[in-house]
Amino acid sequence: MIVNLNKQKKTIFLVFFYLIFLIISLVILDDYGVHIEEKFHRLNGLYWLNYIANLFNFSEVKLITETKISFISDYTLSPVSTYNKYGIILDLPVAILETILDFEDVRNIYYFKHLLSHLIFLASSLAFFKILEKRYRSFYLGMVGALLYITSPRIFGDSFFYKDVLFLSFFMFTIYFFIKSIQKFNYKNLLFLAFFSSICTNLRIFAILIPFILIFIMIIKNFYLKEQFNFLKKIFFYIIFFFLLLYIFWPYLWENPIEKFLELFLTLKDNLINYKIYFNGNFINNRTLPDYYIPVWIFISSPFLITILFFFGFGLCLLRVLKRYFKITDHTKYYDLWRGKNEEYDFIFLIIIIIFFSLFLFLNAPLYNFFCLVYFFNIFIIYFAINFIFRIKNYFNKNDYKYIYTFLTIILVCYNFFALVKTHPFQSFYFNSLISDRVKNNFEGDYHGIATKHFFENILIQDNNKVIKIAVASHTPIQRGVEALPEELRERIRIVGQEYRAADYIYKNNISEVDAYSNKKYQIPKNFYKFDQLKIDGTILYQIFKLKDSN
């Protein structure tokens, strides 16, 4: 079943493909909850819009933003004036649109943002498709790769919640223009690369490594090309535009760019979260995570077959580069570590993942909330899985068993779709089918409180009281999730924090900033009993405890 269509038909197919995904997204958009950091990000956008309005004397915008900011309150919310280093790439445009479109309900702002985030994610899959199509000269493999990229369960679920998947999306665009720049080192490609890499750096500071990786690869190429002056001129152009665009996109740097930029690195360790996380049945400090933290999370939360294919694809590409390394001589006709354009793609992907993984490993990155900070590794996982599929294809083509390869790709895509449907709308908590229910519940669950919408709806159906008092036995500020409910229902919910004595119900999940085994802060009082729970594919997302005396 090898798809061999002409260009026009391919374009129609692609338009149809994305139209289907767009329709699906619009239909399911409302099923997802509101995560606990949405309030902060809305505040972040409005704060910087107010700052810009102040700077350029837009008095009306200033007044609107000040009014909006004054209405955003939450006792657990960090002040934006202190935590003002976050990227504004989505927050600020949404704040502008919020001001222009004048949404009546805050809920609509959040869902509008979810949709934008998901659309950016879908658009990034097109960049991935283009890379794969060019690399393997196969429309079919490009489509399979794009499908696996979109339907990776955790990534798909989180694509509505911006943050880490937003970074993954912009990282995808960056890789696309990174490859284009490496292959055609011209000003146009470098300008696009500067644009997307500066956005990535705005979202996650560790993306500052991209210019260094570009220089590194171009040095290797230049041993062969020997165009030093041209190379230096263009690199200088890229660096200038990278920092210029970073400055433009980041109002935080506007007042004192050099000092504030350096401050980002100097205060990095203090600004990062420092608390206990639940990992493999134990509460461990996130500053001293084991080296296997990322590999374990990737293994348990990615579809098993894709992980295996990645492992082989990555291993074979690494082996090939190592072989080439040991054969380097002073004078060669080819680039030393790869031969031709196809291997160049593999080398770029290989070097980027090795550098970023090493960075997280060597710097003991304080990760939390499973591996969402490195969600962008999924690009590489799928790329190398497709790489191995391509090798299988080549092998079976020679042996006239090409249907095995087609069957394998169909299995992979179908498995992802099945996982998406099975866990909807909680794909963010997907574990692969080899993981037992006991093990699933030994890892961090609903950090972002995505299931709180489901929890509130559940409670409101089961309890007819006018006001329902809910205590929280976890480190999740669930009061922020109330905003996912229609306005008239919000008034019936009253959150009482850890005041268990004042509560009718207690919400509990396994998110705790302290060691919940020894610290009894989140222990359920004896006068409460387990009333209900939400279990998705064996993973408990929350439990409800009810007061024994209450009706």
Added chain:
Amino acid sequence: MKIFFFKSIVILFLFLVAYHYSINHTIKLIKNEIENNFSKESLEIIKIKLREEMKNAINKESYINKEDAILINGFLNKILNDLKIEK
């Protein structure tokens, strides 16, 4: 120059790996040990265990055996004598 560049990159990478699995790894182990033994939660566990042990001691007929009691008594008396300062 080219060979030197490639060798330097590999040596730098190997150095970082060696540093991570020796010094960095040891620092992490020590930090973990400190965290596990002296964190607020660990001290809380010790406090709880002490309380339980004290409760058990009260309920027991004799908590310290006779020989130890004589020894501790003698030792405490000795300390008290030595601490006496003539006014």
